[in-house]
Amino acid sequence: MRDVVEIGLGKSAQRGYHLDDISIVPSRRTRDVDDVSTSWQLDAYPFKIPCVAHPSDATMSPQTAVALGRLGGLGVLNVEGLWCRYEDPVPILAELAGLGPAGTGRLQEVYAAPIKPELIVERVKEMRGGGITVAVRVSPQHTLAIAPVILDAGVDILVIQGTVVSAEHVSTVDEPLNLKEFIADLDLPVIVGGCTNYQTALHLMRTGAAGVVVGVGADRHSTTERVLGIRVPMATAIADAAAARRDYLDETGGRYVHLIADGDISTSADIAKALGCGADAVMLGEPLARCVGAPASGAWWHSAASHPKLPRGVYAPAAAASATLEELLFGPSHEATGMVNLFGGLRRAMAKCGYETLKEFQKVGLMLC
Amino acid sequence: MRDVVEIGLGKSAQRGYHLDDISIVPSRRTRDVDDVSTSWQLDAYPFKIPCVAHPSDATMSPQTAVALGRLGGLGVLNVEGLWCRYEDPVPILAELAGLGPAGTGRLQEVYAAPIKPELIVERVKEMRGGGITVAVRVSPQHTLAIAPVILDAGVDILVIQGTVVSAEHVSTVDEPLNLKEFIADLDLPVIVGGCTNYQTALHLMRTGAAGVVVGVGADRHSTTERVLGIRVPMATAIADAAAARRDYLDETGGRYVHLIADGDISTSADIAKALGCGADAVMLGEPLARCVGAPASGAWWHSAASHPKLPRGVYAPAAAASATLEELLFGPSHEATGMVNLFGGLRRAMAKCGYETLKEFQKVGLMLC
């Protein structure tokens, strides 16, 4: 039964569950790890692993997007980030890599520089040159202005992502983005989000998006919860969005929209649980920012951490990297934290629970404890 | 269903929920932040923000009451505090600002001085001179003795506040205050509380009060819970009082009594959640005590911390102020703690959840997690 509680007379709240609240349960069958596949496909684009980069300057430069793409994941460059505001962001990234824990003020300053359309073109070209599936992220607020530049530059996948995105944005001030019309006019697959519940997910699916981002990207450095009061229990959010996917599949007679979970994911266990709740892929932020060769040398900040008036994430200073990108994704690992060999861990979890493909693994049993 | 549990054979307890237990949930709609209003009105007095000062010497001097009033909130001076016990409390406040963590003993001493009626008149005059809506707080025990002085001095709003106030105080020792008769005889709006449940809230509404304080003002420095065993889960207390407001509205054919939440509120998220549970406004204690220019230079103590025999709050030494009063309320913020730009944060939370006014925002969805 849905877990709805009356917190006071006539006032109800639904109970939500975090990935940390749940675990996956072995079935009566086990499977050889070499028989397990972690492959994923979005529209025409196949991936070796269900891994999408969280589009942040600490995770993605054109170079790391290429590296991730070549290893089988999907890199996503933020066209509203430093690479499209500065001709040469490398010195700035080097400076940001060395900020102290109270680095918010400096983040606000460097992100105050304007976005330069010509740099967008340039960056897309760099990624295209790497031979990967090219994806960039734009915010809903800037989509109408920036999208033409992006499309002209020639990307494969467009990611329209904000903290909370709805299919129905009301404004008496600006002409708001009509996602449905906008996406209908495009030739390429669009990923849109974040969203946090069944209804918003369903409405975003109805815009024609190929993928929906579930969650607001919150991790232990995010303060969305303390600032806005919005806390997203990811297990519930993913399962609710999976119900929307099912209903939308029925309503359209077969359009399958992919769910990309963005939030609370830093270990192989988190990935396994997110997929077990119904996600098709996961977005990785901090893990990608921490590996050898990451753009900000191991420092990490969420995009919302640089908001000019209301920052919603804490700058996390660089930590010693324990793994290269390849080791991060595929091992071998020499520590037992679940933070290295992320997709090797996923593959082994699937084997021990008896599942062969990601789609089947969405049916894995869950336990609350 | 109401969450009632049998904790032992034949003994039940109702389950209550704290603001920390809940979060607010975006709806299927988002809204432009510039379309959102945080305005609030109590009786004839309009406010730009639903913000009432907790009447404590660490938050409110006549000067800071004026400052808060000018910025759009409601300042409340405690006429049983130092400003009405000492001709010049400034040196005492300076001393209290520098106490060590075990400052309780000294607090007990300085509050042993008698209240001087002529100072009440003087302080009200100072606030009146600032051009703001003038409000003062008196305890129920002292209301009969002090109220005439206050009324003669000419205030706009009277706040009768104790830890727990009921409409039915029984005493064989003193003639107790009959709130209903007392308020009926007054011309000005009265705010009364704190209360912690439906029935007490309803009875206080029936006294004719314009506003009811919900909660006992407990924050992390309060020890009401350890001393008295009374712990108020604010989400439940507010929702229950909101049910009383609804029933009283029906019973009177339209008298709307405002709920002012007092307890566990220190971030913009807390404010959003309190309003989402049904509050009309919030009381701020520690946050106001911590900003630049606060009366005790950043030190904070709850009124109950100075009780002569049974103190119920811990003296909190001054911390480095990170914001002016204006920044505290409206930003910009350069930290991601949710403790600066409180009402800018509220406004953005309302926008992301798709609500335009405070009254509508009381219907925001809640999640327990």
Added chain:
Amino acid sequence: MRDVVEIGLGKSAQRGYHLDDISIVPSRRTRDVDDVSTSWQLDAYPFKIPCVAHPSDATMSPQTAVALGRLGGLGVLNVEGLWCRYEDPVPILAELAGLGPAGTGRLQEVYAAPIKPELIVERVKEMRGGGITVAVRVSPQHTLAIAPVILDAGVDILVIQGTVVSAEHVSTVDEPLNLKEFIADLDLPVIVGGCTNYQTALHLMRTGAAGVVVGVGADRHSTTERVLGIRVPMATAIADAAAARRDYLDETGGRYVHLIADGDISTSADIAKALGCGADAVMLGEPLARCVGAPASGAWWHSAASHPKLPRGVYAPAAAASATLEELLFGPSHEATGMVNLFGGLRRAMAKCGYETLKEFQKVGLMLC
């Protein structure tokens, strides 16, 4: 509904609640603190406060038993403690007062000395000389052997207390104590326990006891839970025993057996909650051991901490005493911890919740949060 959960197929567990899990709830009425009474009476013996000493050498010497009795509580000397093993235990207590945190080994040694009947007589005489109600504690194992000495010495109240005591002790090795026959033959009121549930409480009542100890005396220094797996959620244990008291009252047409809560009680809030769950009085251990003039100068150990083969409590080194016995019980307090002015705090809690006597206060509303 009783909260019973199937933890696995066909295996159920009842959910129990700790005092920390609950709080007391103000009613729609408040009451003048001077109208509140905390008086308690057991059999023919009246007490100013519902306070029984936990019979441990760290809390009770003949002198402190007298001091507690004169202040209105019930002192209980452990006749199996150091005062009845050593002619002059003062030097030993002084040594124990200075043990390090790993003092268990030394405790085991000093308690290996034999109990001397002549010292029992001597100690009872000392207490009798203080003009108080005289009570001593004996374990069920030693009752048959020691009781004659105690009775000859002339005590007012006998406390038969072990960690877990049942009315039906089975042994093929020794002749076990038949509590029912034993108590029936006595002229004086007997307090017996601890017990942890409805059925054992009811059976102990049927032995003819005047009072039943509920709980195993566990506090934060106790390790009964880690050693035996027995954890007693006191709110549930007290409420269940109160149901047994009610049923026994009915079954006997009016015999009222007092419940003395022993465990998890160190603040005025804890006392208020224990009484609110249905207790008639509380046993205090560590609080009495910590005040100025306590037998072991502020050190504290539970009796079970000295078990020769399986100690079940941690020796707690002396801490700076913050209050005399009188201040501990009646204030004034100069700290806000709830650990000083214990019964002044209880009185104020009763007033704020609107209750006049302890018996009425057992009906106070409870909240789980």
Added chain:
Amino acid sequence: MRDVVEIGLGKSAQRGYHLDDISIVPSRRTRDVDDVSTSWQLDAYPFKIPCVAHPSDATMSPQTAVALGRLGGLGVLNVEGLWCRYEDPVPILAELAGLGPAGTGRLQEVYAAPIKPELIVERVKEMRGGGITVAVRVSPQHTLAIAPVILDAGVDILVIQGTVVSAEHVSTVDEPLNLKEFIADLDLPVIVGGCTNYQTALHLMRTGAAGVVVGVGADRHSTTERVLGIRVPMATAIADAAAARRDYLDETGGRYVHLIADGDISTSADIAKALGCGADAVMLGEPLARCVGAPASGAWWHSAASHPKLPRGVYAPAAAASATLEELLFGPSHEATGMVNLFGGLRRAMAKCGYETLKEFQKVGLMLC
């Protein structure tokens, strides 16, 4: 009622309970500790205590297996451990005893050496010479290859143990072990596991095993949960397996399969709770590794901690041993942690709850708190 929760629309999770979540409850009867028996028998082999060694190099050498056997428990040597990879593992164990907290890398190296069949024969001989019941552990992956050597060497009990073992292992790569056929062909009793739920337990019973290991051996140093997402709430896992034992008993008209709980067990309380949930015996890992004379001088690592690509346990450096093996099992204890005198503690818990034999004790009441 089974505790099943809808965590999102159409997605359910069963709630599971850890040993820490529960406690055991005294009944209305108590029993003399000298009347209590902790004896256990598996197939033809009687044991004084229901204690099986977790087959890890940090707990079991041939010598410590003999010592445990002589004290009344069941030692189990891991034939895939260092004793069967190195002629003389003593210097290696000495080195491993001194690793720092980040010892995983070195563990991976030493376990890369090949298993030598002739050493298996040698080690079995050493144990046989000690006059004990001889048991060894092999992984399911290596059973077909190694079992013939083991059987020729002449063991009494075979333990086939992996993290998660099912009766139905699917592989297109190797010919998988068919447990049912394999066990049917054997003359000696087999213990097999770990498993985590009713169905897997039942299927493992149907292979003809004499005992089933419940749990994955996780303790506070294990990271199975962080790496694989598999977290086993032991109270629920044991109770579910006990239901399988009951159903299998009925289905076979009387074949009783023993449950050996492996995970979260380090105190006498944990042992009592595991048996109270329905286990017949417990596996001890870290406790055995910590006592005087343990193979790695007090250091501890779980077998999974040395996995070459995906380690799932943290190396725990040696701590000062507080007890010999005999004291660990039978006391006396001079500390109150529940970690010494494990089976004396169990015996006392049984006495206080009123039970005489292990089988009866499986019916002890449980409380959730």
